[in-house]
Amino acid sequence: MARVHLMPPEHNAGAEHMLVSMLLPLVERGHDVQVWLSRYGKASEAYDYRGIRVVPLGAQLDFPSAVRKADVLVSHLECVPSTSALARGYGKPVVVLCHNTHRPTFRDMAAGGTALAVYNSQWMQREAELFFAEYPKAVRPARSLIVRPPVVAADYATKPGKAVTLVNCNPEKGGKVLKALAERMPDQQFLAVRGAYGEQILPDLPNVEVVEHVDGSEMRDRVYAKTRVLLMPSVYESWGRAGCEALASGIPVVAHPTPGLCESLGEAGVFVDRNDVDGYEAILRKLAQPAEYRLASKRAKARSAELDPTDELAAWCDAVEALA
Known part of the structure; x- marks a missing residue:
């Protein structure tokens, strides 16, 4: 033993x-x-x-x-x-x-x-x-x-919501990107999840819901059930667990192409440089189209199965x- x-x-x-x-x-x-x-x-x-x-x-x-x-x-x-x-x-x-x-x-x-x-x-x-x-x-x-x-998919799978979400809103994770997108897209709902570390950029805007720090066991119900698209414009990710958790529900992930995120998300990832806010906005508007979203969601679930x-x-x- x-x-x-x-x-x-x-x-x-x-x-x-x-x-x-x-x-x-x-x-x-x-x-x-x-x-x-x-x-x-x-x-x-x-x-x-x-x-x-x-x-x-x-x-x-x-x-x-x-x-x-x-x-x-x-x-x-x-x-x-x-x-x-x-x-x-x-x-x-x-x-x-x-x-x-x-x-x-x-x-x-x-x-x-x-x-x-x-x-x-x-x-x-x-x-x-x-x-x-x-x-x-x-x-x-x-x-x-x-x-x-x-990531056991059954522990995270849920019906996606309507929000564009960022988990941990410090600058290194993409807090400034979320703020810029929320200002550009006032008709789109955003979810800002407070992180456990770093200065948090939590926009005070009518289309942004701020969620306090969430324990891992509550992510499915408090975050992914409200999320339609997950943002991961991180400076550095050695892997990217949140992205893999989102894939279990068929939630598309739009991410900065760090080596870890490229490996973890694979063909399901949508990669845009974190400094290209125009590019992030264009992808979000593209995913607003039902046909585009269905295709991206199908790729997400397929990748989740590969990561068993x-x-x-x-x-x-x-x-x-x-x-x-």
Whole structure:
């Protein structure tokens, strides 16, 4: 029975969502899964979440002792250096989940001892290979695996609404694009979902509904059920989970062509440079035509089916069990 310890930073909602969806299949296989939080929050007592034992930092329990008893350690983002150091000290295999191609993601694994690196896309794996080409083999991850952020279509599928939606309205995600489009298209309804981080650009306009930050479990009912088209004019996306969630309902996604979004959305994506507001407006007006929308929606559902996570999650569980 494997015990997996994780120290996630709670501010990264997308990373949290991916982690939970990867840990639950391990629970379903009968493993003892523990999540050790790395930042202070409201909770101060350990609790259970869908079979996962969650230990808040405020509980002030002994993480090194838990490491000593563990079979496998899992970590990500800023928690990798400390978790890897403990893993080396206790002789435990460590798995690193990689959510982006920022230099610290790869650099922190280059300290050596990573038994398995899990990348969320093919392009991220290629970037990692280029990075580690300059390092000796001894410090590279022993093995790598691609697990795309798991989206179970049935958890998100709904009847699309009427709004053009942006999730997280900070400038990097496209808040200025949403504002410009809402001003240009007063007859079109827009939905602005407040994000968990960054300065939020929330237009005070009669055709813009502002929705406060939405938990991942409520996205279907509070966001996608109101959405006709999803905007993703992001500066950077290593994958683009929100776009994949929208595809489950046949919602077209209009996005900036980052490598992650191009890979995740595939042929279903409609790609426009984030600086081309005229282009975004033209696409929205084109999708207002029923025939164009039906075609785009059909492509979205087809891509959603292609992204079924069943096989990748099975491979992930097999890889963790092999380490244990």
